[in-house]
Amino acid sequence: MTVNAGHRSAEEIGRTPRGPRPLPELGEQRKVADLAVADTELSNGLRVLAVRKASVPTVELRLRVPFGGTDPMHSARAEVLAETLLTGTASRDRVAIDTELALIGGELATVVDPERLSISGSALSSGLPTLLDVLTDALTGATYADAEVARERERLVERLAVARTQPGVIAREALQRRRYGDHPTTREVPQAEDVAQVTPEDVRALHQASVLPRGSVLVLVGDIDPDAVVGDVERALRGWSAEASATPLAEVPDVEGGDLHLIARPGSVQSQLRLSAQAIGRTDPRYAALQLANLAYGGYFSSRLVENIREDKGYTYGAQSSFDFTGESATLVVQADTASEVTAAALLETRYELARLGLVPPTDAELESVRQYAIGSLLISTSSQGGLASQLAALASTGLDADWLAKHPARLADVTATQVADAALEFFAPPKFTGVVVGDPDVVGKGLAALGGVVTP
Template sequence: MNKITIPALILAAAVSSTMLAQKQMPPEGAPPKAFTVPANESYTLPNGLKVTLVPYGIIPKVTVSMAIKAGSINQVPNHGGVSDITAELLKEGTEKLTPEQLADEAARMGSTLDINAADDQTSAGLDVLSEFGPDAVRLLSDVLQHPRLPESELPRLKNDMLRQIALSSSRPQTIALVRFRKILYGDHPYSVVLPTDAEVKAITLNDVKAYLASNFNPQRSHLYVAGKFDTGAVKKAIAESFSKWSQSGSAWKADIPTPNSQRILDVTDRPGAPQSTLIIGLPVPPPNSPDAIPFLVTNALLGGSFNSRITANIREQKGYTYSPRSSISARYHDAYWAESADVTTQFTGPSIKEIFGEIDRLKDAPPTDPELKGIQNYLSGLFIIQNSSRDALISQLQYVDFQGLGEDYLKTYVAKVNAVTPADVQKMTADYLKSPEMTIVVVGDKSKITDQLAPWSAQ
């Protein structure tokens, strides 16, 4: 038995080794598929409210979402936190519905009311069973036009916000972001990451009412409906519910900043910290720029994906950090690129050196075709996945409409990503990622990192 078994095992091992060798190279993937925007209808009510209806999918659900051009950028100076408090207070019932009744009504449709304020916009929506599409439109209309705004809830909401601010302010990532945004944007509203405690404590119900009266109106709003729904019934509900929305309030005005491109080394001491939090970046082409998509591909290759060069360098090869990542912000016609990482304290300086080293390497030589194609396939597939749900599709449409990118943006996105060449990537790096103009923010133990940072403090 042994004389038969041992040769057989040797033969099996040899065959197995041959098969493994043959499987080293995975099969080439299929060509990326273009994203097809579902057929949709857009129109405008006489009061200026824009409406987009997107029949989509086979699941019997529909998302009703309102995007309003009002956010923290529209707050009165020294009134930080009002936009967020307003969003929370809108959930506290309507003139006809108590907070409990409002929550019950949303639950009856299979949903919860979601309202969020961001820098530029406030979104309010429900994701309901298809049969309740018209009811969701009517409920959202009631919330936006006839909010209860109970003053009794204001202390609780302000205390919640103060706790959130205290928690966020203790995190080195937030501390670094606060410093980074302040350096880039100066006195522009985009520089503010968190309101101050004093601002939140001073918020009154009159502040909320004034903010609503000034910024919430149909001319600054766009209603999106996506999913399976009765088009006729939904259009009727929209007309009945929103046609009388008052046009009072101010018109929307763009407030585009001029961010600073400057080499500043900004260090915040965090004694005893086992890690240093880094943010390195500068302003880059905004979403409406012709270079936005080529630069997006460049970012994904350099630091914006798990297989990116910076990640491979300081995470996989050197083990300086666990989760480095570069990203591109996207506010109205404004953007910045930033590489962020929490690195082991003793490797703070070496991490910065390697980040700049990878940028310089991409300036000196373009990526190979296989490396670029892998990134393009990743971005193409990710884009399709990001548009595979009702909420995601609405988010994409909102982004395109808000930035004024045109109806072909989503249709041509995959093709444009895959049209980027290695030479384009090299050019984007050279044109926009200028190391001498990058701001470097570090939050860490100064006693252990000051010497490491010396090479950049003198530049």
């Protein structure tokens, strides 16, 4: 017997002496399990969504507080607040908080973006009262001690200085400005110099004015009794109250198609392509069809865009298209990082695939593949307590609930080829897109100018 010491290619693996190896038939997807749910609004205005999923004896917590702001310093103050919210209260210092959480197998973490302040946590189900007690203590009694604010502020300044040199951050910020101008949603990454000016008094004032229950959403998923947990939360959070409501982010304008802008990054050996167009939110009847159209275009590894500019031409290691949700609005975002010398060629093929999706709609086989992927991915993402909690928190912040999530696989299953073709024509037409190219003008400028539709410096 001859042993081949070399590696077999994907083509060799996929073939047999009798021809190509047949793909297995797609199996029937499981249905989303029925969930025991309690969904109510507490007396302080907090919406609580509690779901029983007793796969393991733990509970996942997701709190989302609308956290919009128009002050130019808001994003800097919000970042410092998120970094220091859990560093001490009037009754617990940082060590006491960490110790109490560790004793219940728990944790809490805080992040912020232009739209919301998010607190995520988990613990053993038996430790939920302690988890809620620590959370309430932070929400109502965080002290933002001078030393803690100074320490976290310095760390944040260092991280921001590094982040702002990263091409992905540069490209994202440029895309946001191209789409939304000076709207507050563009301030995803604050300036390091702004963060350096934030004082403990600034953070305390922001907490008092903006960390509010009314309009916020708390999601609990795990080995719990949903109805009983609602009462536990009501008692635990009774001290967190205010007449005012949390501040939602101002509505973003629709994205209008137009030229891409070349953002100069001299000396860069790679270029970042970022394209975007207006889409529709989850409550629109056409959303399921657009979701499948997006998958066919660039939403998973076997998509047309990936097959073209990664697998066939080797222009990029990774390319994708996805939804970007802000409030009840949604946009499509197409992104790829390419070698500088093939930037114009990659953009050409990206536009070509946009047009082809509408003019040559997905075949029946393509449609069934993306349908199974969409349903399967949803089932996988909600199979764990943490995944389900995160999904429900994202939906609840836009007014949706567990029922929408449970019924979405059926909506995907009902989408027809005609509906996908209509969505492709309406939303993926190249003139609907705008965006940016981040790269070295001396290398990419001539090619992009010849291609057209790109404003160069």
